[in-house]
Amino acid sequence: MNAGKIYFEDVDLGDEVGPVERIVTDEQVIEFTQVWGREEGPTRFTSPEKARSEGLPEAIVPGAMNIAIMSQLITAWSPTVRLRKLDVVFRSPVLHNRPLTLRGMITDKGVVDGDPQIECDVTMENEEGTPNVIGKAVVSLPVRE
Amino acid sequence: MFIDLHTHSVSSDDSRATVEQYVKWVGVLRRKRYRIDGFVLTEHRKFDFDKDYSALAAANDVLIMKGSELDTNMGHFLVYGVTEALTSALDFSNVSMDALDLVKAADETGAIALPAHPGRFGIGLCEFADSGADLRSIAAAEGLNGSNRPGEQERAEDLIRRLGVPATGGSDAHLVSAIGKCMTSFENQVLTETDLVRELRSGAFAPVTLDDTI
Numbered sequence: 423m424n425a426g427k428i429y430f431e432d433v434d435l436g437d438e439v440g441p442v443e444r445i446v447t448d449e450q451v452i453e454f455t456q457v458w459g460r461e462e463g464p465t466r467f468t469s470p471e472k473a474r475s476e477g478l479p480e481a482i483v484p485g486a487m488n489i490a491i492m493s494q495l496i497t498a499w500s501p502t503v504r505l506r507k508l509d510v511v512f513r514s515p516v517l518h519n520r521p522l523t524l525r526g527m528i529t530d531k532g533v534v535d536g537d538p539q540i541e542c543d544v545t546m547e548n549e550e551g552t553p554n555v556i557g558k559a560v561v562s563l564p565v566r567e
Numbered sequence: 568m569f570i571d572l573h574t575h576s577v578s579s580d581d582s583r584a585t586v587e588q589y590v591k592w593v594g595v596l597r598r599k600r601y602r603i604d605g606f607v608l609t610e611h612r613k614f615d616f617d618k619d620y621s622a623l624a625a626a627n628d629v630l631i632m633k634g635s636e637l638d639t640n641m642g643h644f645l646v647y648g649v650t651e652a653l654t655s656a657l658d659f660s661n662v663s664m665d666a667l668d669l670v671k672a673a674d675e676t677g678a679i680a681l682p683a684h685p686g687r688f689g690i691g692l693c694e695f696a697d698s699g700a701d702l703r704s705i706a707a708a709e710g711l712n713g714s715n716r717p718g719e720q721e722r723a724e725d726l727i728r729r730l731g732v733p734a735t736g737g738s739d740a741h742l743v744s745a746i747g748k749c750m751t752s753f754e755n756q757v758l759t760e761t762d763l764v765r766e767l768r769s770g771a772f773a774p775v776t777l778d779d780t781i
Contacts, residue, residue: 435595436744460760496733529743530588533620543742552716556742558583 428500430531430538430563439499439542444491446483446510447520454487483516488555491542495524496559503561506539510557514548521549526559537562568753569780570630570763571606572738573645573683574746578618579611579636582741586620592743597739602780603747605630607647607763609683609737612660614649626755632760635659636683636697641695643667643687645709645737648678648764666692667671679764681705684712684739686723702730707767710734711774713748714741734760735767736774747777 442523444532448468455467466473466482473481483491489510496505517524524547530541574589575582586608593603605624608615613635617746620631635646642665646653653676657664666682673680685708686691696702710732715723727734740749754771757763766772 435591436599466691509583511583527744531590541743543583543744545742550717553714556583558742 426500427502427504428563430540430565433528433531433540433563435528435531437528439528439544440495440524442495442498442524444520444522444524445520446487446491446522448454448481448515449479451487451518453482458484458486469470474516478515479519483518485512487494488512488516488546491522492524492546492555492557492559495544496542496561499526502564504558507560508544508557510544512555514552514554516546516554517548522554523547538565539563568604568757569602569740569775570604570753570757571713571747571750572634573609573636573749574648574734574740575610575636575644576604576608578608578613578615579741584740584743584746586631587623587644587661588633588679588743589740589746590629592746593629594627596621596747596777597644600657600781601747601777603750603777605632606746607632607634607737609634609636612662614646614654614659616651616654620781623763625686632763634760637664637680638662638690639666639669639700641684641700642685642692644669644680645671645683646678646680647767648673648760650676650678651716652676653678666695667700667704674704677761677764679706679767681735681767682709683709683710683737684715684719684723685709685726686719686721687712688719688760691719691722693726701764705730705732707733707770709737711736711749711776713738713745733770733772734774735772736776750775750777751779752779760780771773
């Protein structure tokens with residue numbers, strides 16, 4: 423995924439970031455919730471039974487973890503990027519152990535208060551192509567010396 | 568003319584695209600030789616009387632019109648040609664509004680209401696079409712929706728065939744780069760919301776994808 427050092431001058435509107443394929447496993451979710459420390463006992467994130475009792479099809483990936491995964495799409499793009507802001511909308515539950523595709527597309531570019539920035543649409547889709555999470559990232563990129 | 572009849576700006580709570588960014592993206596699409604003449608902002612459960620995009624539209628040669636996407640007891644409906652008479656007659660924030668009352672009120676006030684993404688599971692007209700309701704007052708339906716999930720397109724096409732109405736197209740964009748993904752191709756010129764309602768009632772249009780415009 424890492425494309426090397428990317429500079430402000432290198433990118434233009436319509437350029438893509440990714441795609442990146444991910445699968446979030448049961449073990450990764452359990453590990454995340456343990457670090458997160460906000461949930462105790464079986465929850466909709468770790469227990470399929472609990473999730474089904476709440477009307478969900480299966481255990482789901484926590485929203486905070488989805489945001490973290492979405493942010494990795496940007497931060498793994500290049501060591502030169504700085505993620506300024508990530509604003510997402512949850513469209514449908516993200517299930518464990520399913521292929522996910524993360525994509526970005528640069529939609530705006532400019533210098534804001536002296537900081538060269540780009541804006542990027544970001545999406546997380548399931549294997550059917552249904553967007554689970556969509557959003558917008560604001561990213562700083564350095565200019566070439 | 569190619570017009571995206573279904574878009575959401577940040578005025579809708581689930582969109583992250585500004586109108587200015589949509590206009591900029593239309594420029595990107597045009598540089599790639601796609602054809603897109605304009606779009607309609609169909610914000611959820613509201614109509615933005617106070618927003619005026621005429622200067623932005625003129626400066627960029629992009630047609631920007633306003634409409635609404637309303638929640639009803641028979642799924643989501645797109646409304647074009649919204650007037651104060653219509654917003655006075657109906658509470659746009661009412662998520663269980665009677666769909667057929669909406670269609671009738673739209674007809675009576677010079678607007679038009681048609682089912683959005685009718686094949687959508689849960690919130691498309693397909694879910695309610697076999698309820699026995701008389702749907703003959705529906706004049707058109709959204710045939711192509713850029714956010715359709717697997718199976719929804721086929722359900723929409725089947726319902727539209729059964730209704731015997733013409734089909735529109737819209738991207739249902741909530742992000743900048745989604746605008747224009749699906750559009751409606753009009754045989755005649757559309758420059759205003761009044762023109763849009765007239766043409767939607769004429770049936771002289773067809774749904775298209777962005778790739779169809781090259």
